[in-house]
Amino acid sequence: MHHDNGGLADTQQEHWQRTYGAHPGMYGQEPSAPAVHAAEIFHVCGAKDVLELGAGHGRDALHFAREGFTVQATDFSATGLEQLKNAAQSLGLAEHVTTAVHDVREPLPLPDASTDAVYAHMLLCMALSTQEIHALVRDVRRVLRPGGVFIYTVRHTGDAHYGTGIPHGDDxxxxxxFAVHFFPRHLVDSLADGWTLNEVHAFEEGELPRRLWRVAQTRL
Ligand SMILES: C[S@@+](CC[C@H](N)C(=O)[O-])C[C@H]1O[C@@H](n2cnc3c(N)ncnc32)[C@H](O)[C@@H]1O
Structure with a gap:
C-alpha cells in the first residue's frame, strides 16, 4: 500500500522498536492522566470494550483492564506489546487484554460497529500525514458502535518543540x-466532522513539558 510518508514512518517503527528494547517500560507502570479520565468517561457511557491504538508497553491498557474493560491493544512495535503481554500476565490481567501488531496507516483489524470505545494517547501525533490521520479517524468511526466514544490526545502547535528540530513538512x-505531527486546532475540528465534539482539554505531560490536547468525540 502507498503511504504518504512511508520512509519516515518506517524509520520511526525501527526507532520505536529500538527504544522499547533499550528502555523497557519507559513510560512507567502508572496510567497516564488521560487514561484515568477516559476510563471514567467510558464507564459513564456504559462501555464494555476498549480498543487502544499506539498502546506501547501498555501503562494505559493495563489500567483499562484493571477497571474491568475488555481491551484490545495495538501498536506497530512488537517489542512494546511483548512488554505489555508480560506485564498483563504477571498482574493476572492477561485474559482481559489482547494485543495485535498493527500500523494505523492500514485499516483497523476490526469489523464495523464492533467496539464501544477507542482510546489513543499520543498516537495521532506520530509520523502520520494529515491525510493518513483523516483516514484513521474515518476508520475509528467505522469500528465504533453508534454512540461510541473516541478519546485521543495529541501534541499541538503550542508545544515548545513545534517548529524546531528536523522539519519533515505537514507540521x-x-x-x-522521534517525529511528531503537531496539531493545529483546525485539524482537531475537521476530524470531528460528522461526530459530536464533546471536549478539547489542554494539559501537559512530562518534563519538557509536552503540551497536549485531550479530545473526546462521540460517533453519531
Ligand atoms: C508517544 S508513544 C505513546 C505510547 C502509549 N500510548 C503511552 O502513552 O504510554 C507513541 C506510540 O505509537 C506507536 N506508533 C507510532 N506510529 C505508529 C503507527 N503508524 N502505527 C501504530 N503504532 C504507531 C509507537 O510505537 C509508540 O508506542
Missing amino acids: IYEHGG
Whole structure:
C-alpha cells in the first residue's frame, strides 16, 4: 500500500522498536492522566470494550483492564506489546487484554460497529500525514458502535518543540529521532466532522513539558 510518508514512518517503527528494547517500560507502570479520565468517561457511557491504538508497553491498557474493560491493544512495535503481554500476565490481567501488531496507516483489524470505545494517547501525533490521520479517524468511526466514544490526545502547535528540530513538512518535526505531527486546532475540528465534539482539554505531560490536547468525540 502507498503511504504518504512511508520512509519516515518506517524509520520511526525501527526507532520505536529500538527504544522499547533499550528502555523497557519507559513510560512507567502508572496510567497516564488521560487514561484515568477516559476510563471514567467510558464507564459513564456504559462501555464494555476498549480498543487502544499506539498502546506501547501498555501503562494505559493495563489500567483499562484493571477497571474491568475488555481491551484490545495495538501498536506497530512488537517489542512494546511483548512488554505489555508480560506485564498483563504477571498482574493476572492477561485474559482481559489482547494485543495485535498493527500500523494505523492500514485499516483497523476490526469489523464495523464492533467496539464501544477507542482510546489513543499520543498516537495521532506520530509520523502520520494529515491525510493518513483523516483516514484513521474515518476508520475509528467505522469500528465504533453508534454512540461510541473516541478519546485521543495529541501534541499541538503550542508545544515548545513545534517548529524546531528536523522539519519533515505537514507540521511534522523530529527531535532526538522521534517525529511528531503537531496539531493545529483546525485539524482537531475537521476530524470531528460528522461526530459530536464533546471536549478539547489542554494539559501537559512530562518534563519538557509536552503540551497536549485531550479530545473526546462521540460517533453519531
Ligand atoms: C508517544 S508513544 C505513546 C505510547 C502509549 N500510548 C503511552 O502513552 O504510554 C507513541 C506510540 O505509537 C506507536 N506508533 C507510532 N506510529 C505508529 C503507527 N503508524 N502505527 C501504530 N503504532 C504507531 C509507537 O510505537 C509508540 O508506542
